[in-house]
Amino acid sequence: MAAFVLDSLEPLIAELRSRGFAVVGPVARGGVIRMEEISSAADLPRGARDEQTPGRYRLSTHDGDLMFDYAASPDSAKRFTQPPRQTLIRMRRGDIEEVEDEAPRLALLGIRPCDLAALAVQDRVFLGGRHPDPAYRRRREALFLVTVNCAVPGGTCFCVSMGTGPKATKGFDLALTELADPHRFVVEAGSEKGVDVLGALSQAAACDDDLAAAEEVSRIAAEHMGRQVDTEGIQQWLPQAHDSPRWSDVASRCLSCTNCTMVCPTCFCTTMEDSTSLSDGTAERVERWDSCFTLDFSELNGSPVRGSGEGRYRQWLTHKFATWYDQFGMSGCVGCGRCITWCPVGIDVTEELANLR
Amino acid sequence: MGTRKGTAVTRSVRKRTEGVPRLAVWKFASCDGCQLTLLDCEDELLSVAAEVEIAYFLEASSAPGPGPYDLSLVEGSITTPEDLERIQHVRRVSKHLVTIGACATAGGIQALRDFGDVREFAAVVYARPGYIATLDRSTPISANVPVDFELRGCPIDKRQLLEVISAFLAGRRPVVPAHSVCVECKARGNACVMVAHGTPCLGPVTQAGCGALCPAFDRGCYGCFGPMESPNARALNKQLRALGMSTPELVRVYRTFNATAEPFRQASESAENSREADDDA
Amino acid sequence: MTPAPYRIRSRRPDRADTVTLTLEPVDGACPSFVPGQFTMLYAPGVGEIPISISGWFRPGGYVQTIRAVGAVSRALCHKRRGDVIGLRGPYGTGWDLSAAAGLDVVVAAGGLGLAPLRPVVRELTAHPSLYGRASVIVGARTPATVIYPQDLARWHDGHGIDVQVTVDHPDQAWTGPVGLVTHLLDRIVFEPRRTFAFVCGPDAMIKATAVELVRRGVDPRRTAVLLERNMKCGIGRCGHCQLGPLFVCLDGPVVTYDVAAPLLAVREL
Ligand SMILES: Cc1cc2nc3c(=O)[nH]c(=O)nc-3n(C[C@H](O)[C@H](O)[C@H](O)COP(=O)(O)OP(=O)(O)OC[C@H]3O[C@@H](n4cnc5c(N)ncnc54)[C@H](O)[C@@H]3O)c2cc1C
Ligand code: SF4
Ligand code: SF4
Ligand code: SF4
Ligand code: SF4
Ligand code: SF4
Ligand code: FES
Numbered sequence A: 001m002a003a004f005v006l007d008s009l010e011p012l013i014a015e016l017r018s019r020g021f022a023v024v025g026p027v028a029r030g031g032v033i034r035m036e037e038i039s040s041a042a043d044l045p046r047g048a049r050d051e052q053t054p055g056r057y058r059l060s061t062h063d064g065d066l067m068f069d070y071a072a073s074p075d076s077a078k079r080f081t082q083p084p085r086q087t088l089i090r091m092r093r094g095d096i097e098e099v100e101d102e103a104p105r106l107a108l109l110g111i112r113p114c115d116l117a118a119l120a121v122q123d124r125v126f127l128g129g130r131h132p133d134p135a136y137r138r139r140r141e142a143l144f145l146v147t148v149n150c151a152v153p154g155g156t157c158f159c160v161s162m163g164t165g166p167k168a169t170k171g172f173d174l175a176l177t178e179l180a181d182p183h184r185f186v187v188e189a190g191s192e193k194g195v196d197v198l199g200a201l202s203q204a205a206a207c208d209d210d211l212a213a214a215e216e217v218s219r220i221a222a223e224h225m226g227r228q229v230d231t232e233g234i235q236q237w238l239p240q241a242h243d244s245p246r247w248s249d250v251a252s253r254c255l256s257c258t259n260c261t262m263v264c265p266t267c268f269c270t271t272m273e274d275s276t277s278l279s280d281g282t283a284e285r286v287e288r289w290d291s292c293f294t295l296d297f298s299e300l301n302g303s304p305v306r307g308s309g310e311g312r313y314r315q316w317l318t319h320k321f322a323t324w325y326d327q328f329g330m331s332g333c334v335g336c337g338r339c340i341t342w343c344p345v346g347i348d349v350t351e352e353l354a355n356l357r
Numbered sequence B: 001m002g003t004r005k006g007t008a009v010t011r012s013v014r015k016r017t018e019g020v021p022r023l024a025v026w027k028f029a030s031c032d033g034c035q036l037t038l039l040d041c042e043d044e045l046l047s048v049a050a051e052v053e054i055a056y057f058l059e060a061s062s063a064p065g066p067g068p069y070d071l072s073l074v075e076g077s078i079t080t081p082e083d084l085e086r087i088q089h090v091r092r093v094s095k096h097l098v099t100i101g102a103c104a105t106a107g108g109i110q111a112l113r114d115f116g117d118v119r120e121f122a123a124v125v126y127a128r129p130g131y132i133a134t135l136d137r138s139t140p141i142s143a144n145v146p147v148d149f150e151l152r153g154c155p156i157d158k159r160q161l162l163e164v165i166s167a168f169l170a171g172r173r174p175v176v177p178a179h180s181v182c183v184e185c186k187a188r189g190n191a192c193v194m195v196a197h198g199t200p201c202l203g204p205v206t207q208a209g210c211g212a213l214c215p216a217f218d219r220g221c222y223g224c225f226g227p228m229e230s231p232n233a234r235a236l237n238k239q240l241r242a243l244g245m246s247t248p249e250l251v252r253v254y255r256t257f258n259a260t261a262e263p264f265r266q267a268s269e270s271a272e273n274s275r276e277a278d279d280d281a
Numbered sequence C: 001m002t003p004a005p006y007r008i009r010s011r012r013p014d015r016a017d018t019v020t021l022t023l024e025p026v027d028g029a030c031p032s033f034v035p036g037q038f039t040m041l042y043a044p045g046v047g048e049i050p051i052s053i054s055g056w057f058r059p060g061g062y063v064q065t066i067r068a069v070g071a072v073s074r075a076l077c078h079k080r081r082g083d084v085i086g087l088r089g090p091y092g093t094g095w096d097l098s099a100a101a102g103l104d105v106v107v108a109a110g111g112l113g114l115a116p117l118r119p120v121v122r123e124l125t126a127h128p129s130l131y132g133r134a135s136v137i138v139g140a141r142t143p144a145t146v147i148y149p150q151d152l153a154r155w156h157d158g159h160g161i162d163v164q165v166t167v168d169h170p171d172q173a174w175t176g177p178v179g180l181v182t183h184l185l186d187r188i189v190f191e192p193r194r195t196f197a198f199v200c201g202p203d204a205m206i207k208a209t210a211v212e213l214v215r216r217g218v219d220p221r222r223t224a225v226l227l228e229r230n231m232k233c234g235i236g237r238c239g240h241c242q243l244g245p246l247f248v249c250l251d252g253p254v255v256t257y258d259v260a261a262p263l264l265a266v267r268e269l
Helices: A010-018 A113-127 A134-141 A192-199 A208-222 A234-240 A246-253 A259-263 A309-328 A349-356 B033-039 B042-048 B081-093 B101-106 B109-115 B118-125 B158-170 B181-188 B193-197 B233-242 B247-255 B262-274 C071-077 C111-126 C149-159 C181-186 C203-215 C257-264
Strands: A003-006 A022-029 A032-037 A048-053 A056-061 A085-092 A095-098 A106-111 A143-148 A174-179 A184-189 A270-276 A283-289 B009-013 B022-027 B052-057 B069-075 B094-100 B149-151 C004-015 C018-025 C038-043 C047-052 C055-057 C061-067 C084-091 C104-110 C134-140 C162-167 C195-200 C223-226 C254-256
Touching: A003 A208, A010 A022, A010 A106, A010 A143, A010 A192, A032 A056, A032 A106, A056 B193, A095 C004, A113 A134, A113 A143, A113 A309, A134 A143, A174 A192, A174 A208, A184 A192, A184 A208, A234 A309, A234 A349, A246 A309, A246 A349, A246 B233, A259 B181, A270 B158, A270 C047, A283 B181, A309 A349, B022 B081, B069 B081, B069 B101, B069 B158, B081 B094, B094 B101, B094 B158, B149 B158, B233 B247, B233 B262, B247 B262, C004 C061, C018 C071, C018 C084, C038 C061, C038 C071, C047 C061, C047 C071, C047 C084, C055 C111, C061 C071, C061 C111, C104 C111, C104 C181, C104 C203, C111 C134, C111 C149, C111 C195, C111 C223, C134 C149, C134 C181, C149 C162, C162 C181, C181 C203, C195 C203, C203 C223, C203 C257, C223 C257, C254 C257
Parallel strands: A022 A106, A106 A143, A143 A174, B022 B052, B022 B069, B069 B094, B094 B149, C104 C134, C104 C195, C134 C162, C195 C223
Antiparallel strands: A003 A184, A022 A032, A048 A056, A085 A095, A085 A283, A174 A184, A270 A283, B009 B052, C004 C018, C004 C084, C018 C061, C038 C047, C038 C084, C055 C061, C223 C254
């Protein structure tokens, strides 16, 4: 597909807004890159750089025009495609009413190639089986995806190992590569919608130099992965390692706090909460994010099936890297590194896998 | 301590009719925070039940209501032999007994006494310590009678209190999960203060319920809802030390609330005994 | 994930804590089911739980037996005739009765495990010529917790099925065997190499029974077991029912023992 060059993102943001999209993009808030609604390119975190290591995230500001010089933020697309809480039904005197929230039209600007891969995983989980989820479909179809190819992988990224980055090959409406000197973006459309939006902007065709520079950004990024995983045969060997002494070692460090599963862009587990109004008899069911690190998750006949920390950590790691293939024909991990960075005690899945192997 | 004759206040929220759920609130030794929460939510109670009758027995000497009550909320801990008799009466007249607050569930701030000699403590506070009939330990309600549910927090959370009341009246399990604060913190969309700022936080070992209030204001959780279902304080302590917390700071943070809740007691004692980084073991 | 309203057409207390409900849709037709499948029953405002289908009644409705063990099951047991509850399903895999054609059949139930096996025995009584010898063995904690006593008597007396019941804790009146359900395998007649077994009960009962059947020569692929796990959705969404690679709600609850055995062997899977 033809590539173009944009000198500024302002017209793109304005065009998306004029088409009725709320544009959600990276902003620096509270020392962290968050994905929030923006109204102009001025809201983007110019000069921000992140430092991500196990259990640690720091943001700093530098000179220059670059707006995407950092890696994955704690906010993936999951927060928008599968909100932390949603009301499913309401029941009044024998009438059961399905609650259908309107899906917001969102343009996600600056989500990363690994996030696109995570969306493909979510699509498989929510839409690819015998019971597709209409609410997910509505929210998903209301998205416009502008990805930014990574220039500076985070210290916990391992998308190259998982085959998901640092350059996006599919799953986007538009893909940007940010270039310096002069500051500009090489942009490619990946869908009809993307072609249409691009057509409405005044852009110049990218020249060979632009394309070569963009390739170079992705090539260098691929060589600077913070982490790596050897995925060879992992679907087979990992479940067979269920008796390894490593599980109790990691369990002694793990807090069962759930942070890894909550930040993971593909973890989909939920639980239900019921409530009643005793005054008018209305009953409500709410679905909310849950995690296999809680004890209620596996409760059976009054006690949890996975009562030990070993059992729970093993469920998480084995599900992400092995049994997901059995269930969905793909890996449950896209290598974004969020679970490593945002684990309060810095437990590193890549290190645990290397030690288990 | 209240020696004057107390009065039991029975309030019917709306007029009394048959079949109205009957609630009783009983106070034992405690700070006053939790009960205030209840007085504070009568209006909201109307939103969960069209009619409820609430009887308050706020002082030890107030005439004990004959019951029966559908639900008794008990606040405070057991510190005297009289308390013990009274709580047994409460159990007999109540269909469901729910304890509220850190004092009732873990002994609370009252239990700080456990770490020193109680008579010495009494001598400081009262002019004639010999007259004080104090049990040697402040014990949580559940150490004395069977309890149907324990609601944590110091003070308790108003939303959770309403949830427990409506759940018991509707015959369902209260939605008061025992997992960590981190679950709520992430659902709320906070950035983790430990990871992003290096701020010590007890959220990973503390039970949810507050909605991750402190991290939402860029502060670390200080454990006021007590230990979560499977706390690994040893592993957290190691990280807290790495973030620069000293031994006295660690001891203090675990002892502020819920001091006798077993995992927190262990965490504070192990921090104290070790001085340095024993937790690496 | 939206339940359909179902009306309770009849309610029969079975045992002190167990109730059998017949449920028909408030409007529309009742979807057909395969024995072994379950539905998610919703007690408004209290919660939703998986319950096996124990039977079908004409013109269209489910028979379901519920033991009151916690909040939701208790609320469902307390419902009265005419009350409306929510129902989703049927979900999951069923017993493969066609695979048992021409073979001896052993039906083994632990406690409430007889509920999802009831339609299997009904099939055996309806078409006895399709199967070889048929036996039903049941283990229960006490005589008072044996469900469907009338059915058991009828199957035995009226249909020539060998029905054997054992209990852990006998009462004064009990004259039958005492002990594990696996011991009953000695009291029934079947040709192991030409046998299909249907097994349902707690994990430990399933394991013990299946191990014993296989030891006697029954093919693990002809030993179907019904697994129980925590279930919040029934449709592969909530993640709670995972057992290694399986979603018990989608790939089960009925699986053959060659699939179940390696998974049940792993602690805390
Ligand atoms: C596929 C499948 C089919 C099932 N079929 C049936 C059926 O036909 N009839 C039926 O009665 N049940 C059946 N069950 C079990 C039923 O789903 C549980 O009993 C129910 O989920 C308990 O929910 P609750 O809210 O009533 O109890 P909860 O409030 O969740 O639990 C309260 C307490 O009840 C006890 N408890 C919970 N679950 C069980 C259990 N399964 N057995 C014994 N004690 C328990 C525990 O002590 C627990 O602490 C089936 C389960 C599955 C997965
Ligand atoms: S994992 Fe890859 S795609 Fe994701 S942020 Fe890191 S470098 Fe970018
Ligand atoms: S397991 Fe970790 S690295 Fe993999 S997708 Fe999830 S959060 Fe990212
Ligand atoms: S790792 Fe745990 S929380 Fe994540 S999808 Fe798997 S079971 Fe669910
Ligand atoms: S691995 Fe880390 S983030 Fe995950 S539960 Fe354990 S301590 Fe929490
Ligand atoms: S800020 Fe505290 S409560 Fe929130 S996720 Fe981090 S450790 Fe958990
Ligand atoms: S019950 Fe929810 S995934 Fe199986």
